[in-house]
Amino acid sequence: MSDHFSTARVSLVDRTAASGPARALLDQIHGAFGTTPNMFRAVANSPAALQSMWAAFGALGGGVVGAALGEQIAVAVANRNACDYCLAAHTALGRKAGVSGEALAAAQSGESADPRTAAVLRFALQLVNQRGQVDAADVQALRDQGLSDEHIVEIVAHVALNLFTNYVNVALAVPVDFPGVKLRPGR
Template sequence: MTARVPLLAAADAPEASRPSLDAIHGAFGATPNMFRAVANSPAALQAMWAFFGALGGGSIPAKLGEQIAVAVADRNACEYCLAAHTALGRKAGATQAEMSAAQAGESADPGTAAALRFALRLVEQRGQVSAGDVTALRAAGFADGQIVEILAHVALNLFTNYVNVAFAVPVDFPGVKLRSAA
């Protein structure tokens, strides 16, 4: 598959994209194709990388963030994000079984299950969730700031899913089979 936009190396990217590409390369030890595609727009690349950084420093644990990511990726049929976040979830301490369950929107942990249900409800209902959906998260032990962060994780993953699907970005992580079709 050929990407629908150029996958830029730092040397070929706009000058304003280079600092972010250098930081991304430093964080991953390589520059994943998704970021190389987004590098066509310095503003989009800076926004995406800052979004990852901000949520990485948030109150939602990395493992839960990755579980949310695979649930959203599977729902949106984004093979790239499913592969990337499955690998990152394993690095964050999730078992393969936990990541597979999260891909289906499920978890044996009640709090994680509540977060995944809410995340998928956001995706399926295009943000049109009910007061009861938010109350269910509070009942599962999430504070209001964490509830907002869960929504932010969904929003970031919608951004990355759309980039990868719309631009046919080649997967450069170990492949994971989608469970559902978008």
């Protein structure tokens, strides 16, 4: 687990000192957030990785899963991977997307009062826990909640993107620059 006041294990690229593709992407990110979150500053050490991450956020942000459910998936995956950074960021973004604090806290444990959301969070955590080795019944549980193949593939994409961000933040000890959220014990 990372220390909120740790020093990053890679440099945090200063947007105003960056050049080329990294600068252009960091300017877009700064425009979207009104600041440049530390995670993107760390990833900016590789313009290719930053472009990949930012494009994935953009593409999935316009998908069928929607912002609220996407943030609940992110919170569940972050909690499971003990990623303080992503848990804090996606709790803030989840609230901005209209998800209640109670629903976000439940999502940390892969739970929801809504059966459809609960099925999605269960599936997301199965993907993480079983390294993708889910079976037909796990996928069918999503279909039983009215989710299409488009939803199912997009849920896998959300989990994969969150694994990318979790690994960046945990492995590279990126300092949290969002309001902290307490991890919940795993089930």
